[in-house]
Amino acid sequence: CSSDLTSEAATLCIPHLVAALKSGNEAAQESVLDTLCLLKDSWSTMPIDIAKSQSIVAAEAIPILQMLMKTCPPSFHERADSLLHCLPGCLTVTINRGNNLKQTMGATNAFCQLTIGNGPPRQTKVKRILNLMSP
Template identity: 55%
Template sequence: MPRVKQSELYAASIEKDIWASGSANEEYLKALNALLSNFPRLRVTEPATICIPHLVTSLKTGSEATQEAALDSLYLLRQAWTACPAEVFKAQSVAASEAIPLLQYLIQSGPPRFQEKAELLLQCLPGTLTVTIKRGNNLRQSVGNASAFCKLTLGNNPARLTKIVSTGESPEWDEAFAWAFDSPPKGQKLHISCKNNSKFGKKSFGKVTIQIDRVVMLGSVAGEYTLLPESKSGPNRNLEIEFQWSNK
């Protein structure tokens, strides 16, 4: 039987199992994994692409052995992406990006042997960085209330601005900004400046530069980030910010 036809049959069998029981048969997944391992050319075929949503479902609902077999197959597909046609890479990586939250979970809470492959997969998948500017703290000025807003700059993308808030020294924005990436941002930094639109007082409360790589593996990172230069008197000014990396 032609190898492509075999992979089509395995894809159909996996889909049938998922519809019937909610998870795929471990033996079908292992057989598919063996095909992809022994016949690398199959990794860029349409049947291999069709299998990806079922592999993602197996990561979510399967046993540990089923998860491992699905992860192994996704990892084998990933190995072909550097040399495959652009349209195949895009179709497969977009389909596999549905696994981003599952891979992040496996890195943090799954068996240790899953970690390396899950990390390498995450480093190749398209996703969305969402930055939520929650609030500022200690943005005081000597006269009146500040009219604070934040300016966000990431790479060569147009700058994003929060709304202007004039409610004292702890303005609440709770505004989210999203950037879509064809692959995770490596080595990129987010630059945020906090400014004052008031006619009185200082025009800037400070700036902060944040490395964003870490959120790709963790899924979500939140914290208070000190604005520079630091305050010479009184507590430091800071921003409460949340970062998320997801497939949405």
């Protein structure tokens, strides 16, 4: 019972952590990121329904984390990236070979079609293309 109360308290704190991540100074953001990463590390040891509910609430931080990754130091990037990879709703696709992508698609308006499992294909815009040259 006490672990359920602790988990519920942690779940209720997550929106406040997300708000602090959005509005805090760099030191506060680092502290919030540390806390969210510790919470993420505990998800594997708690009941699946609690872990899922916490990750869904923490997913509110996705756009903030993505924005902060553009401006924060490299130490922040690794932890934020690790957190982003386990939050629901965040999908990262790495294109290892982009042969002729620029010539075919023009500027940076490239699209790709992504199929996950047996689901229907989804079209998604490629937001950033780093290496357009073939290896």
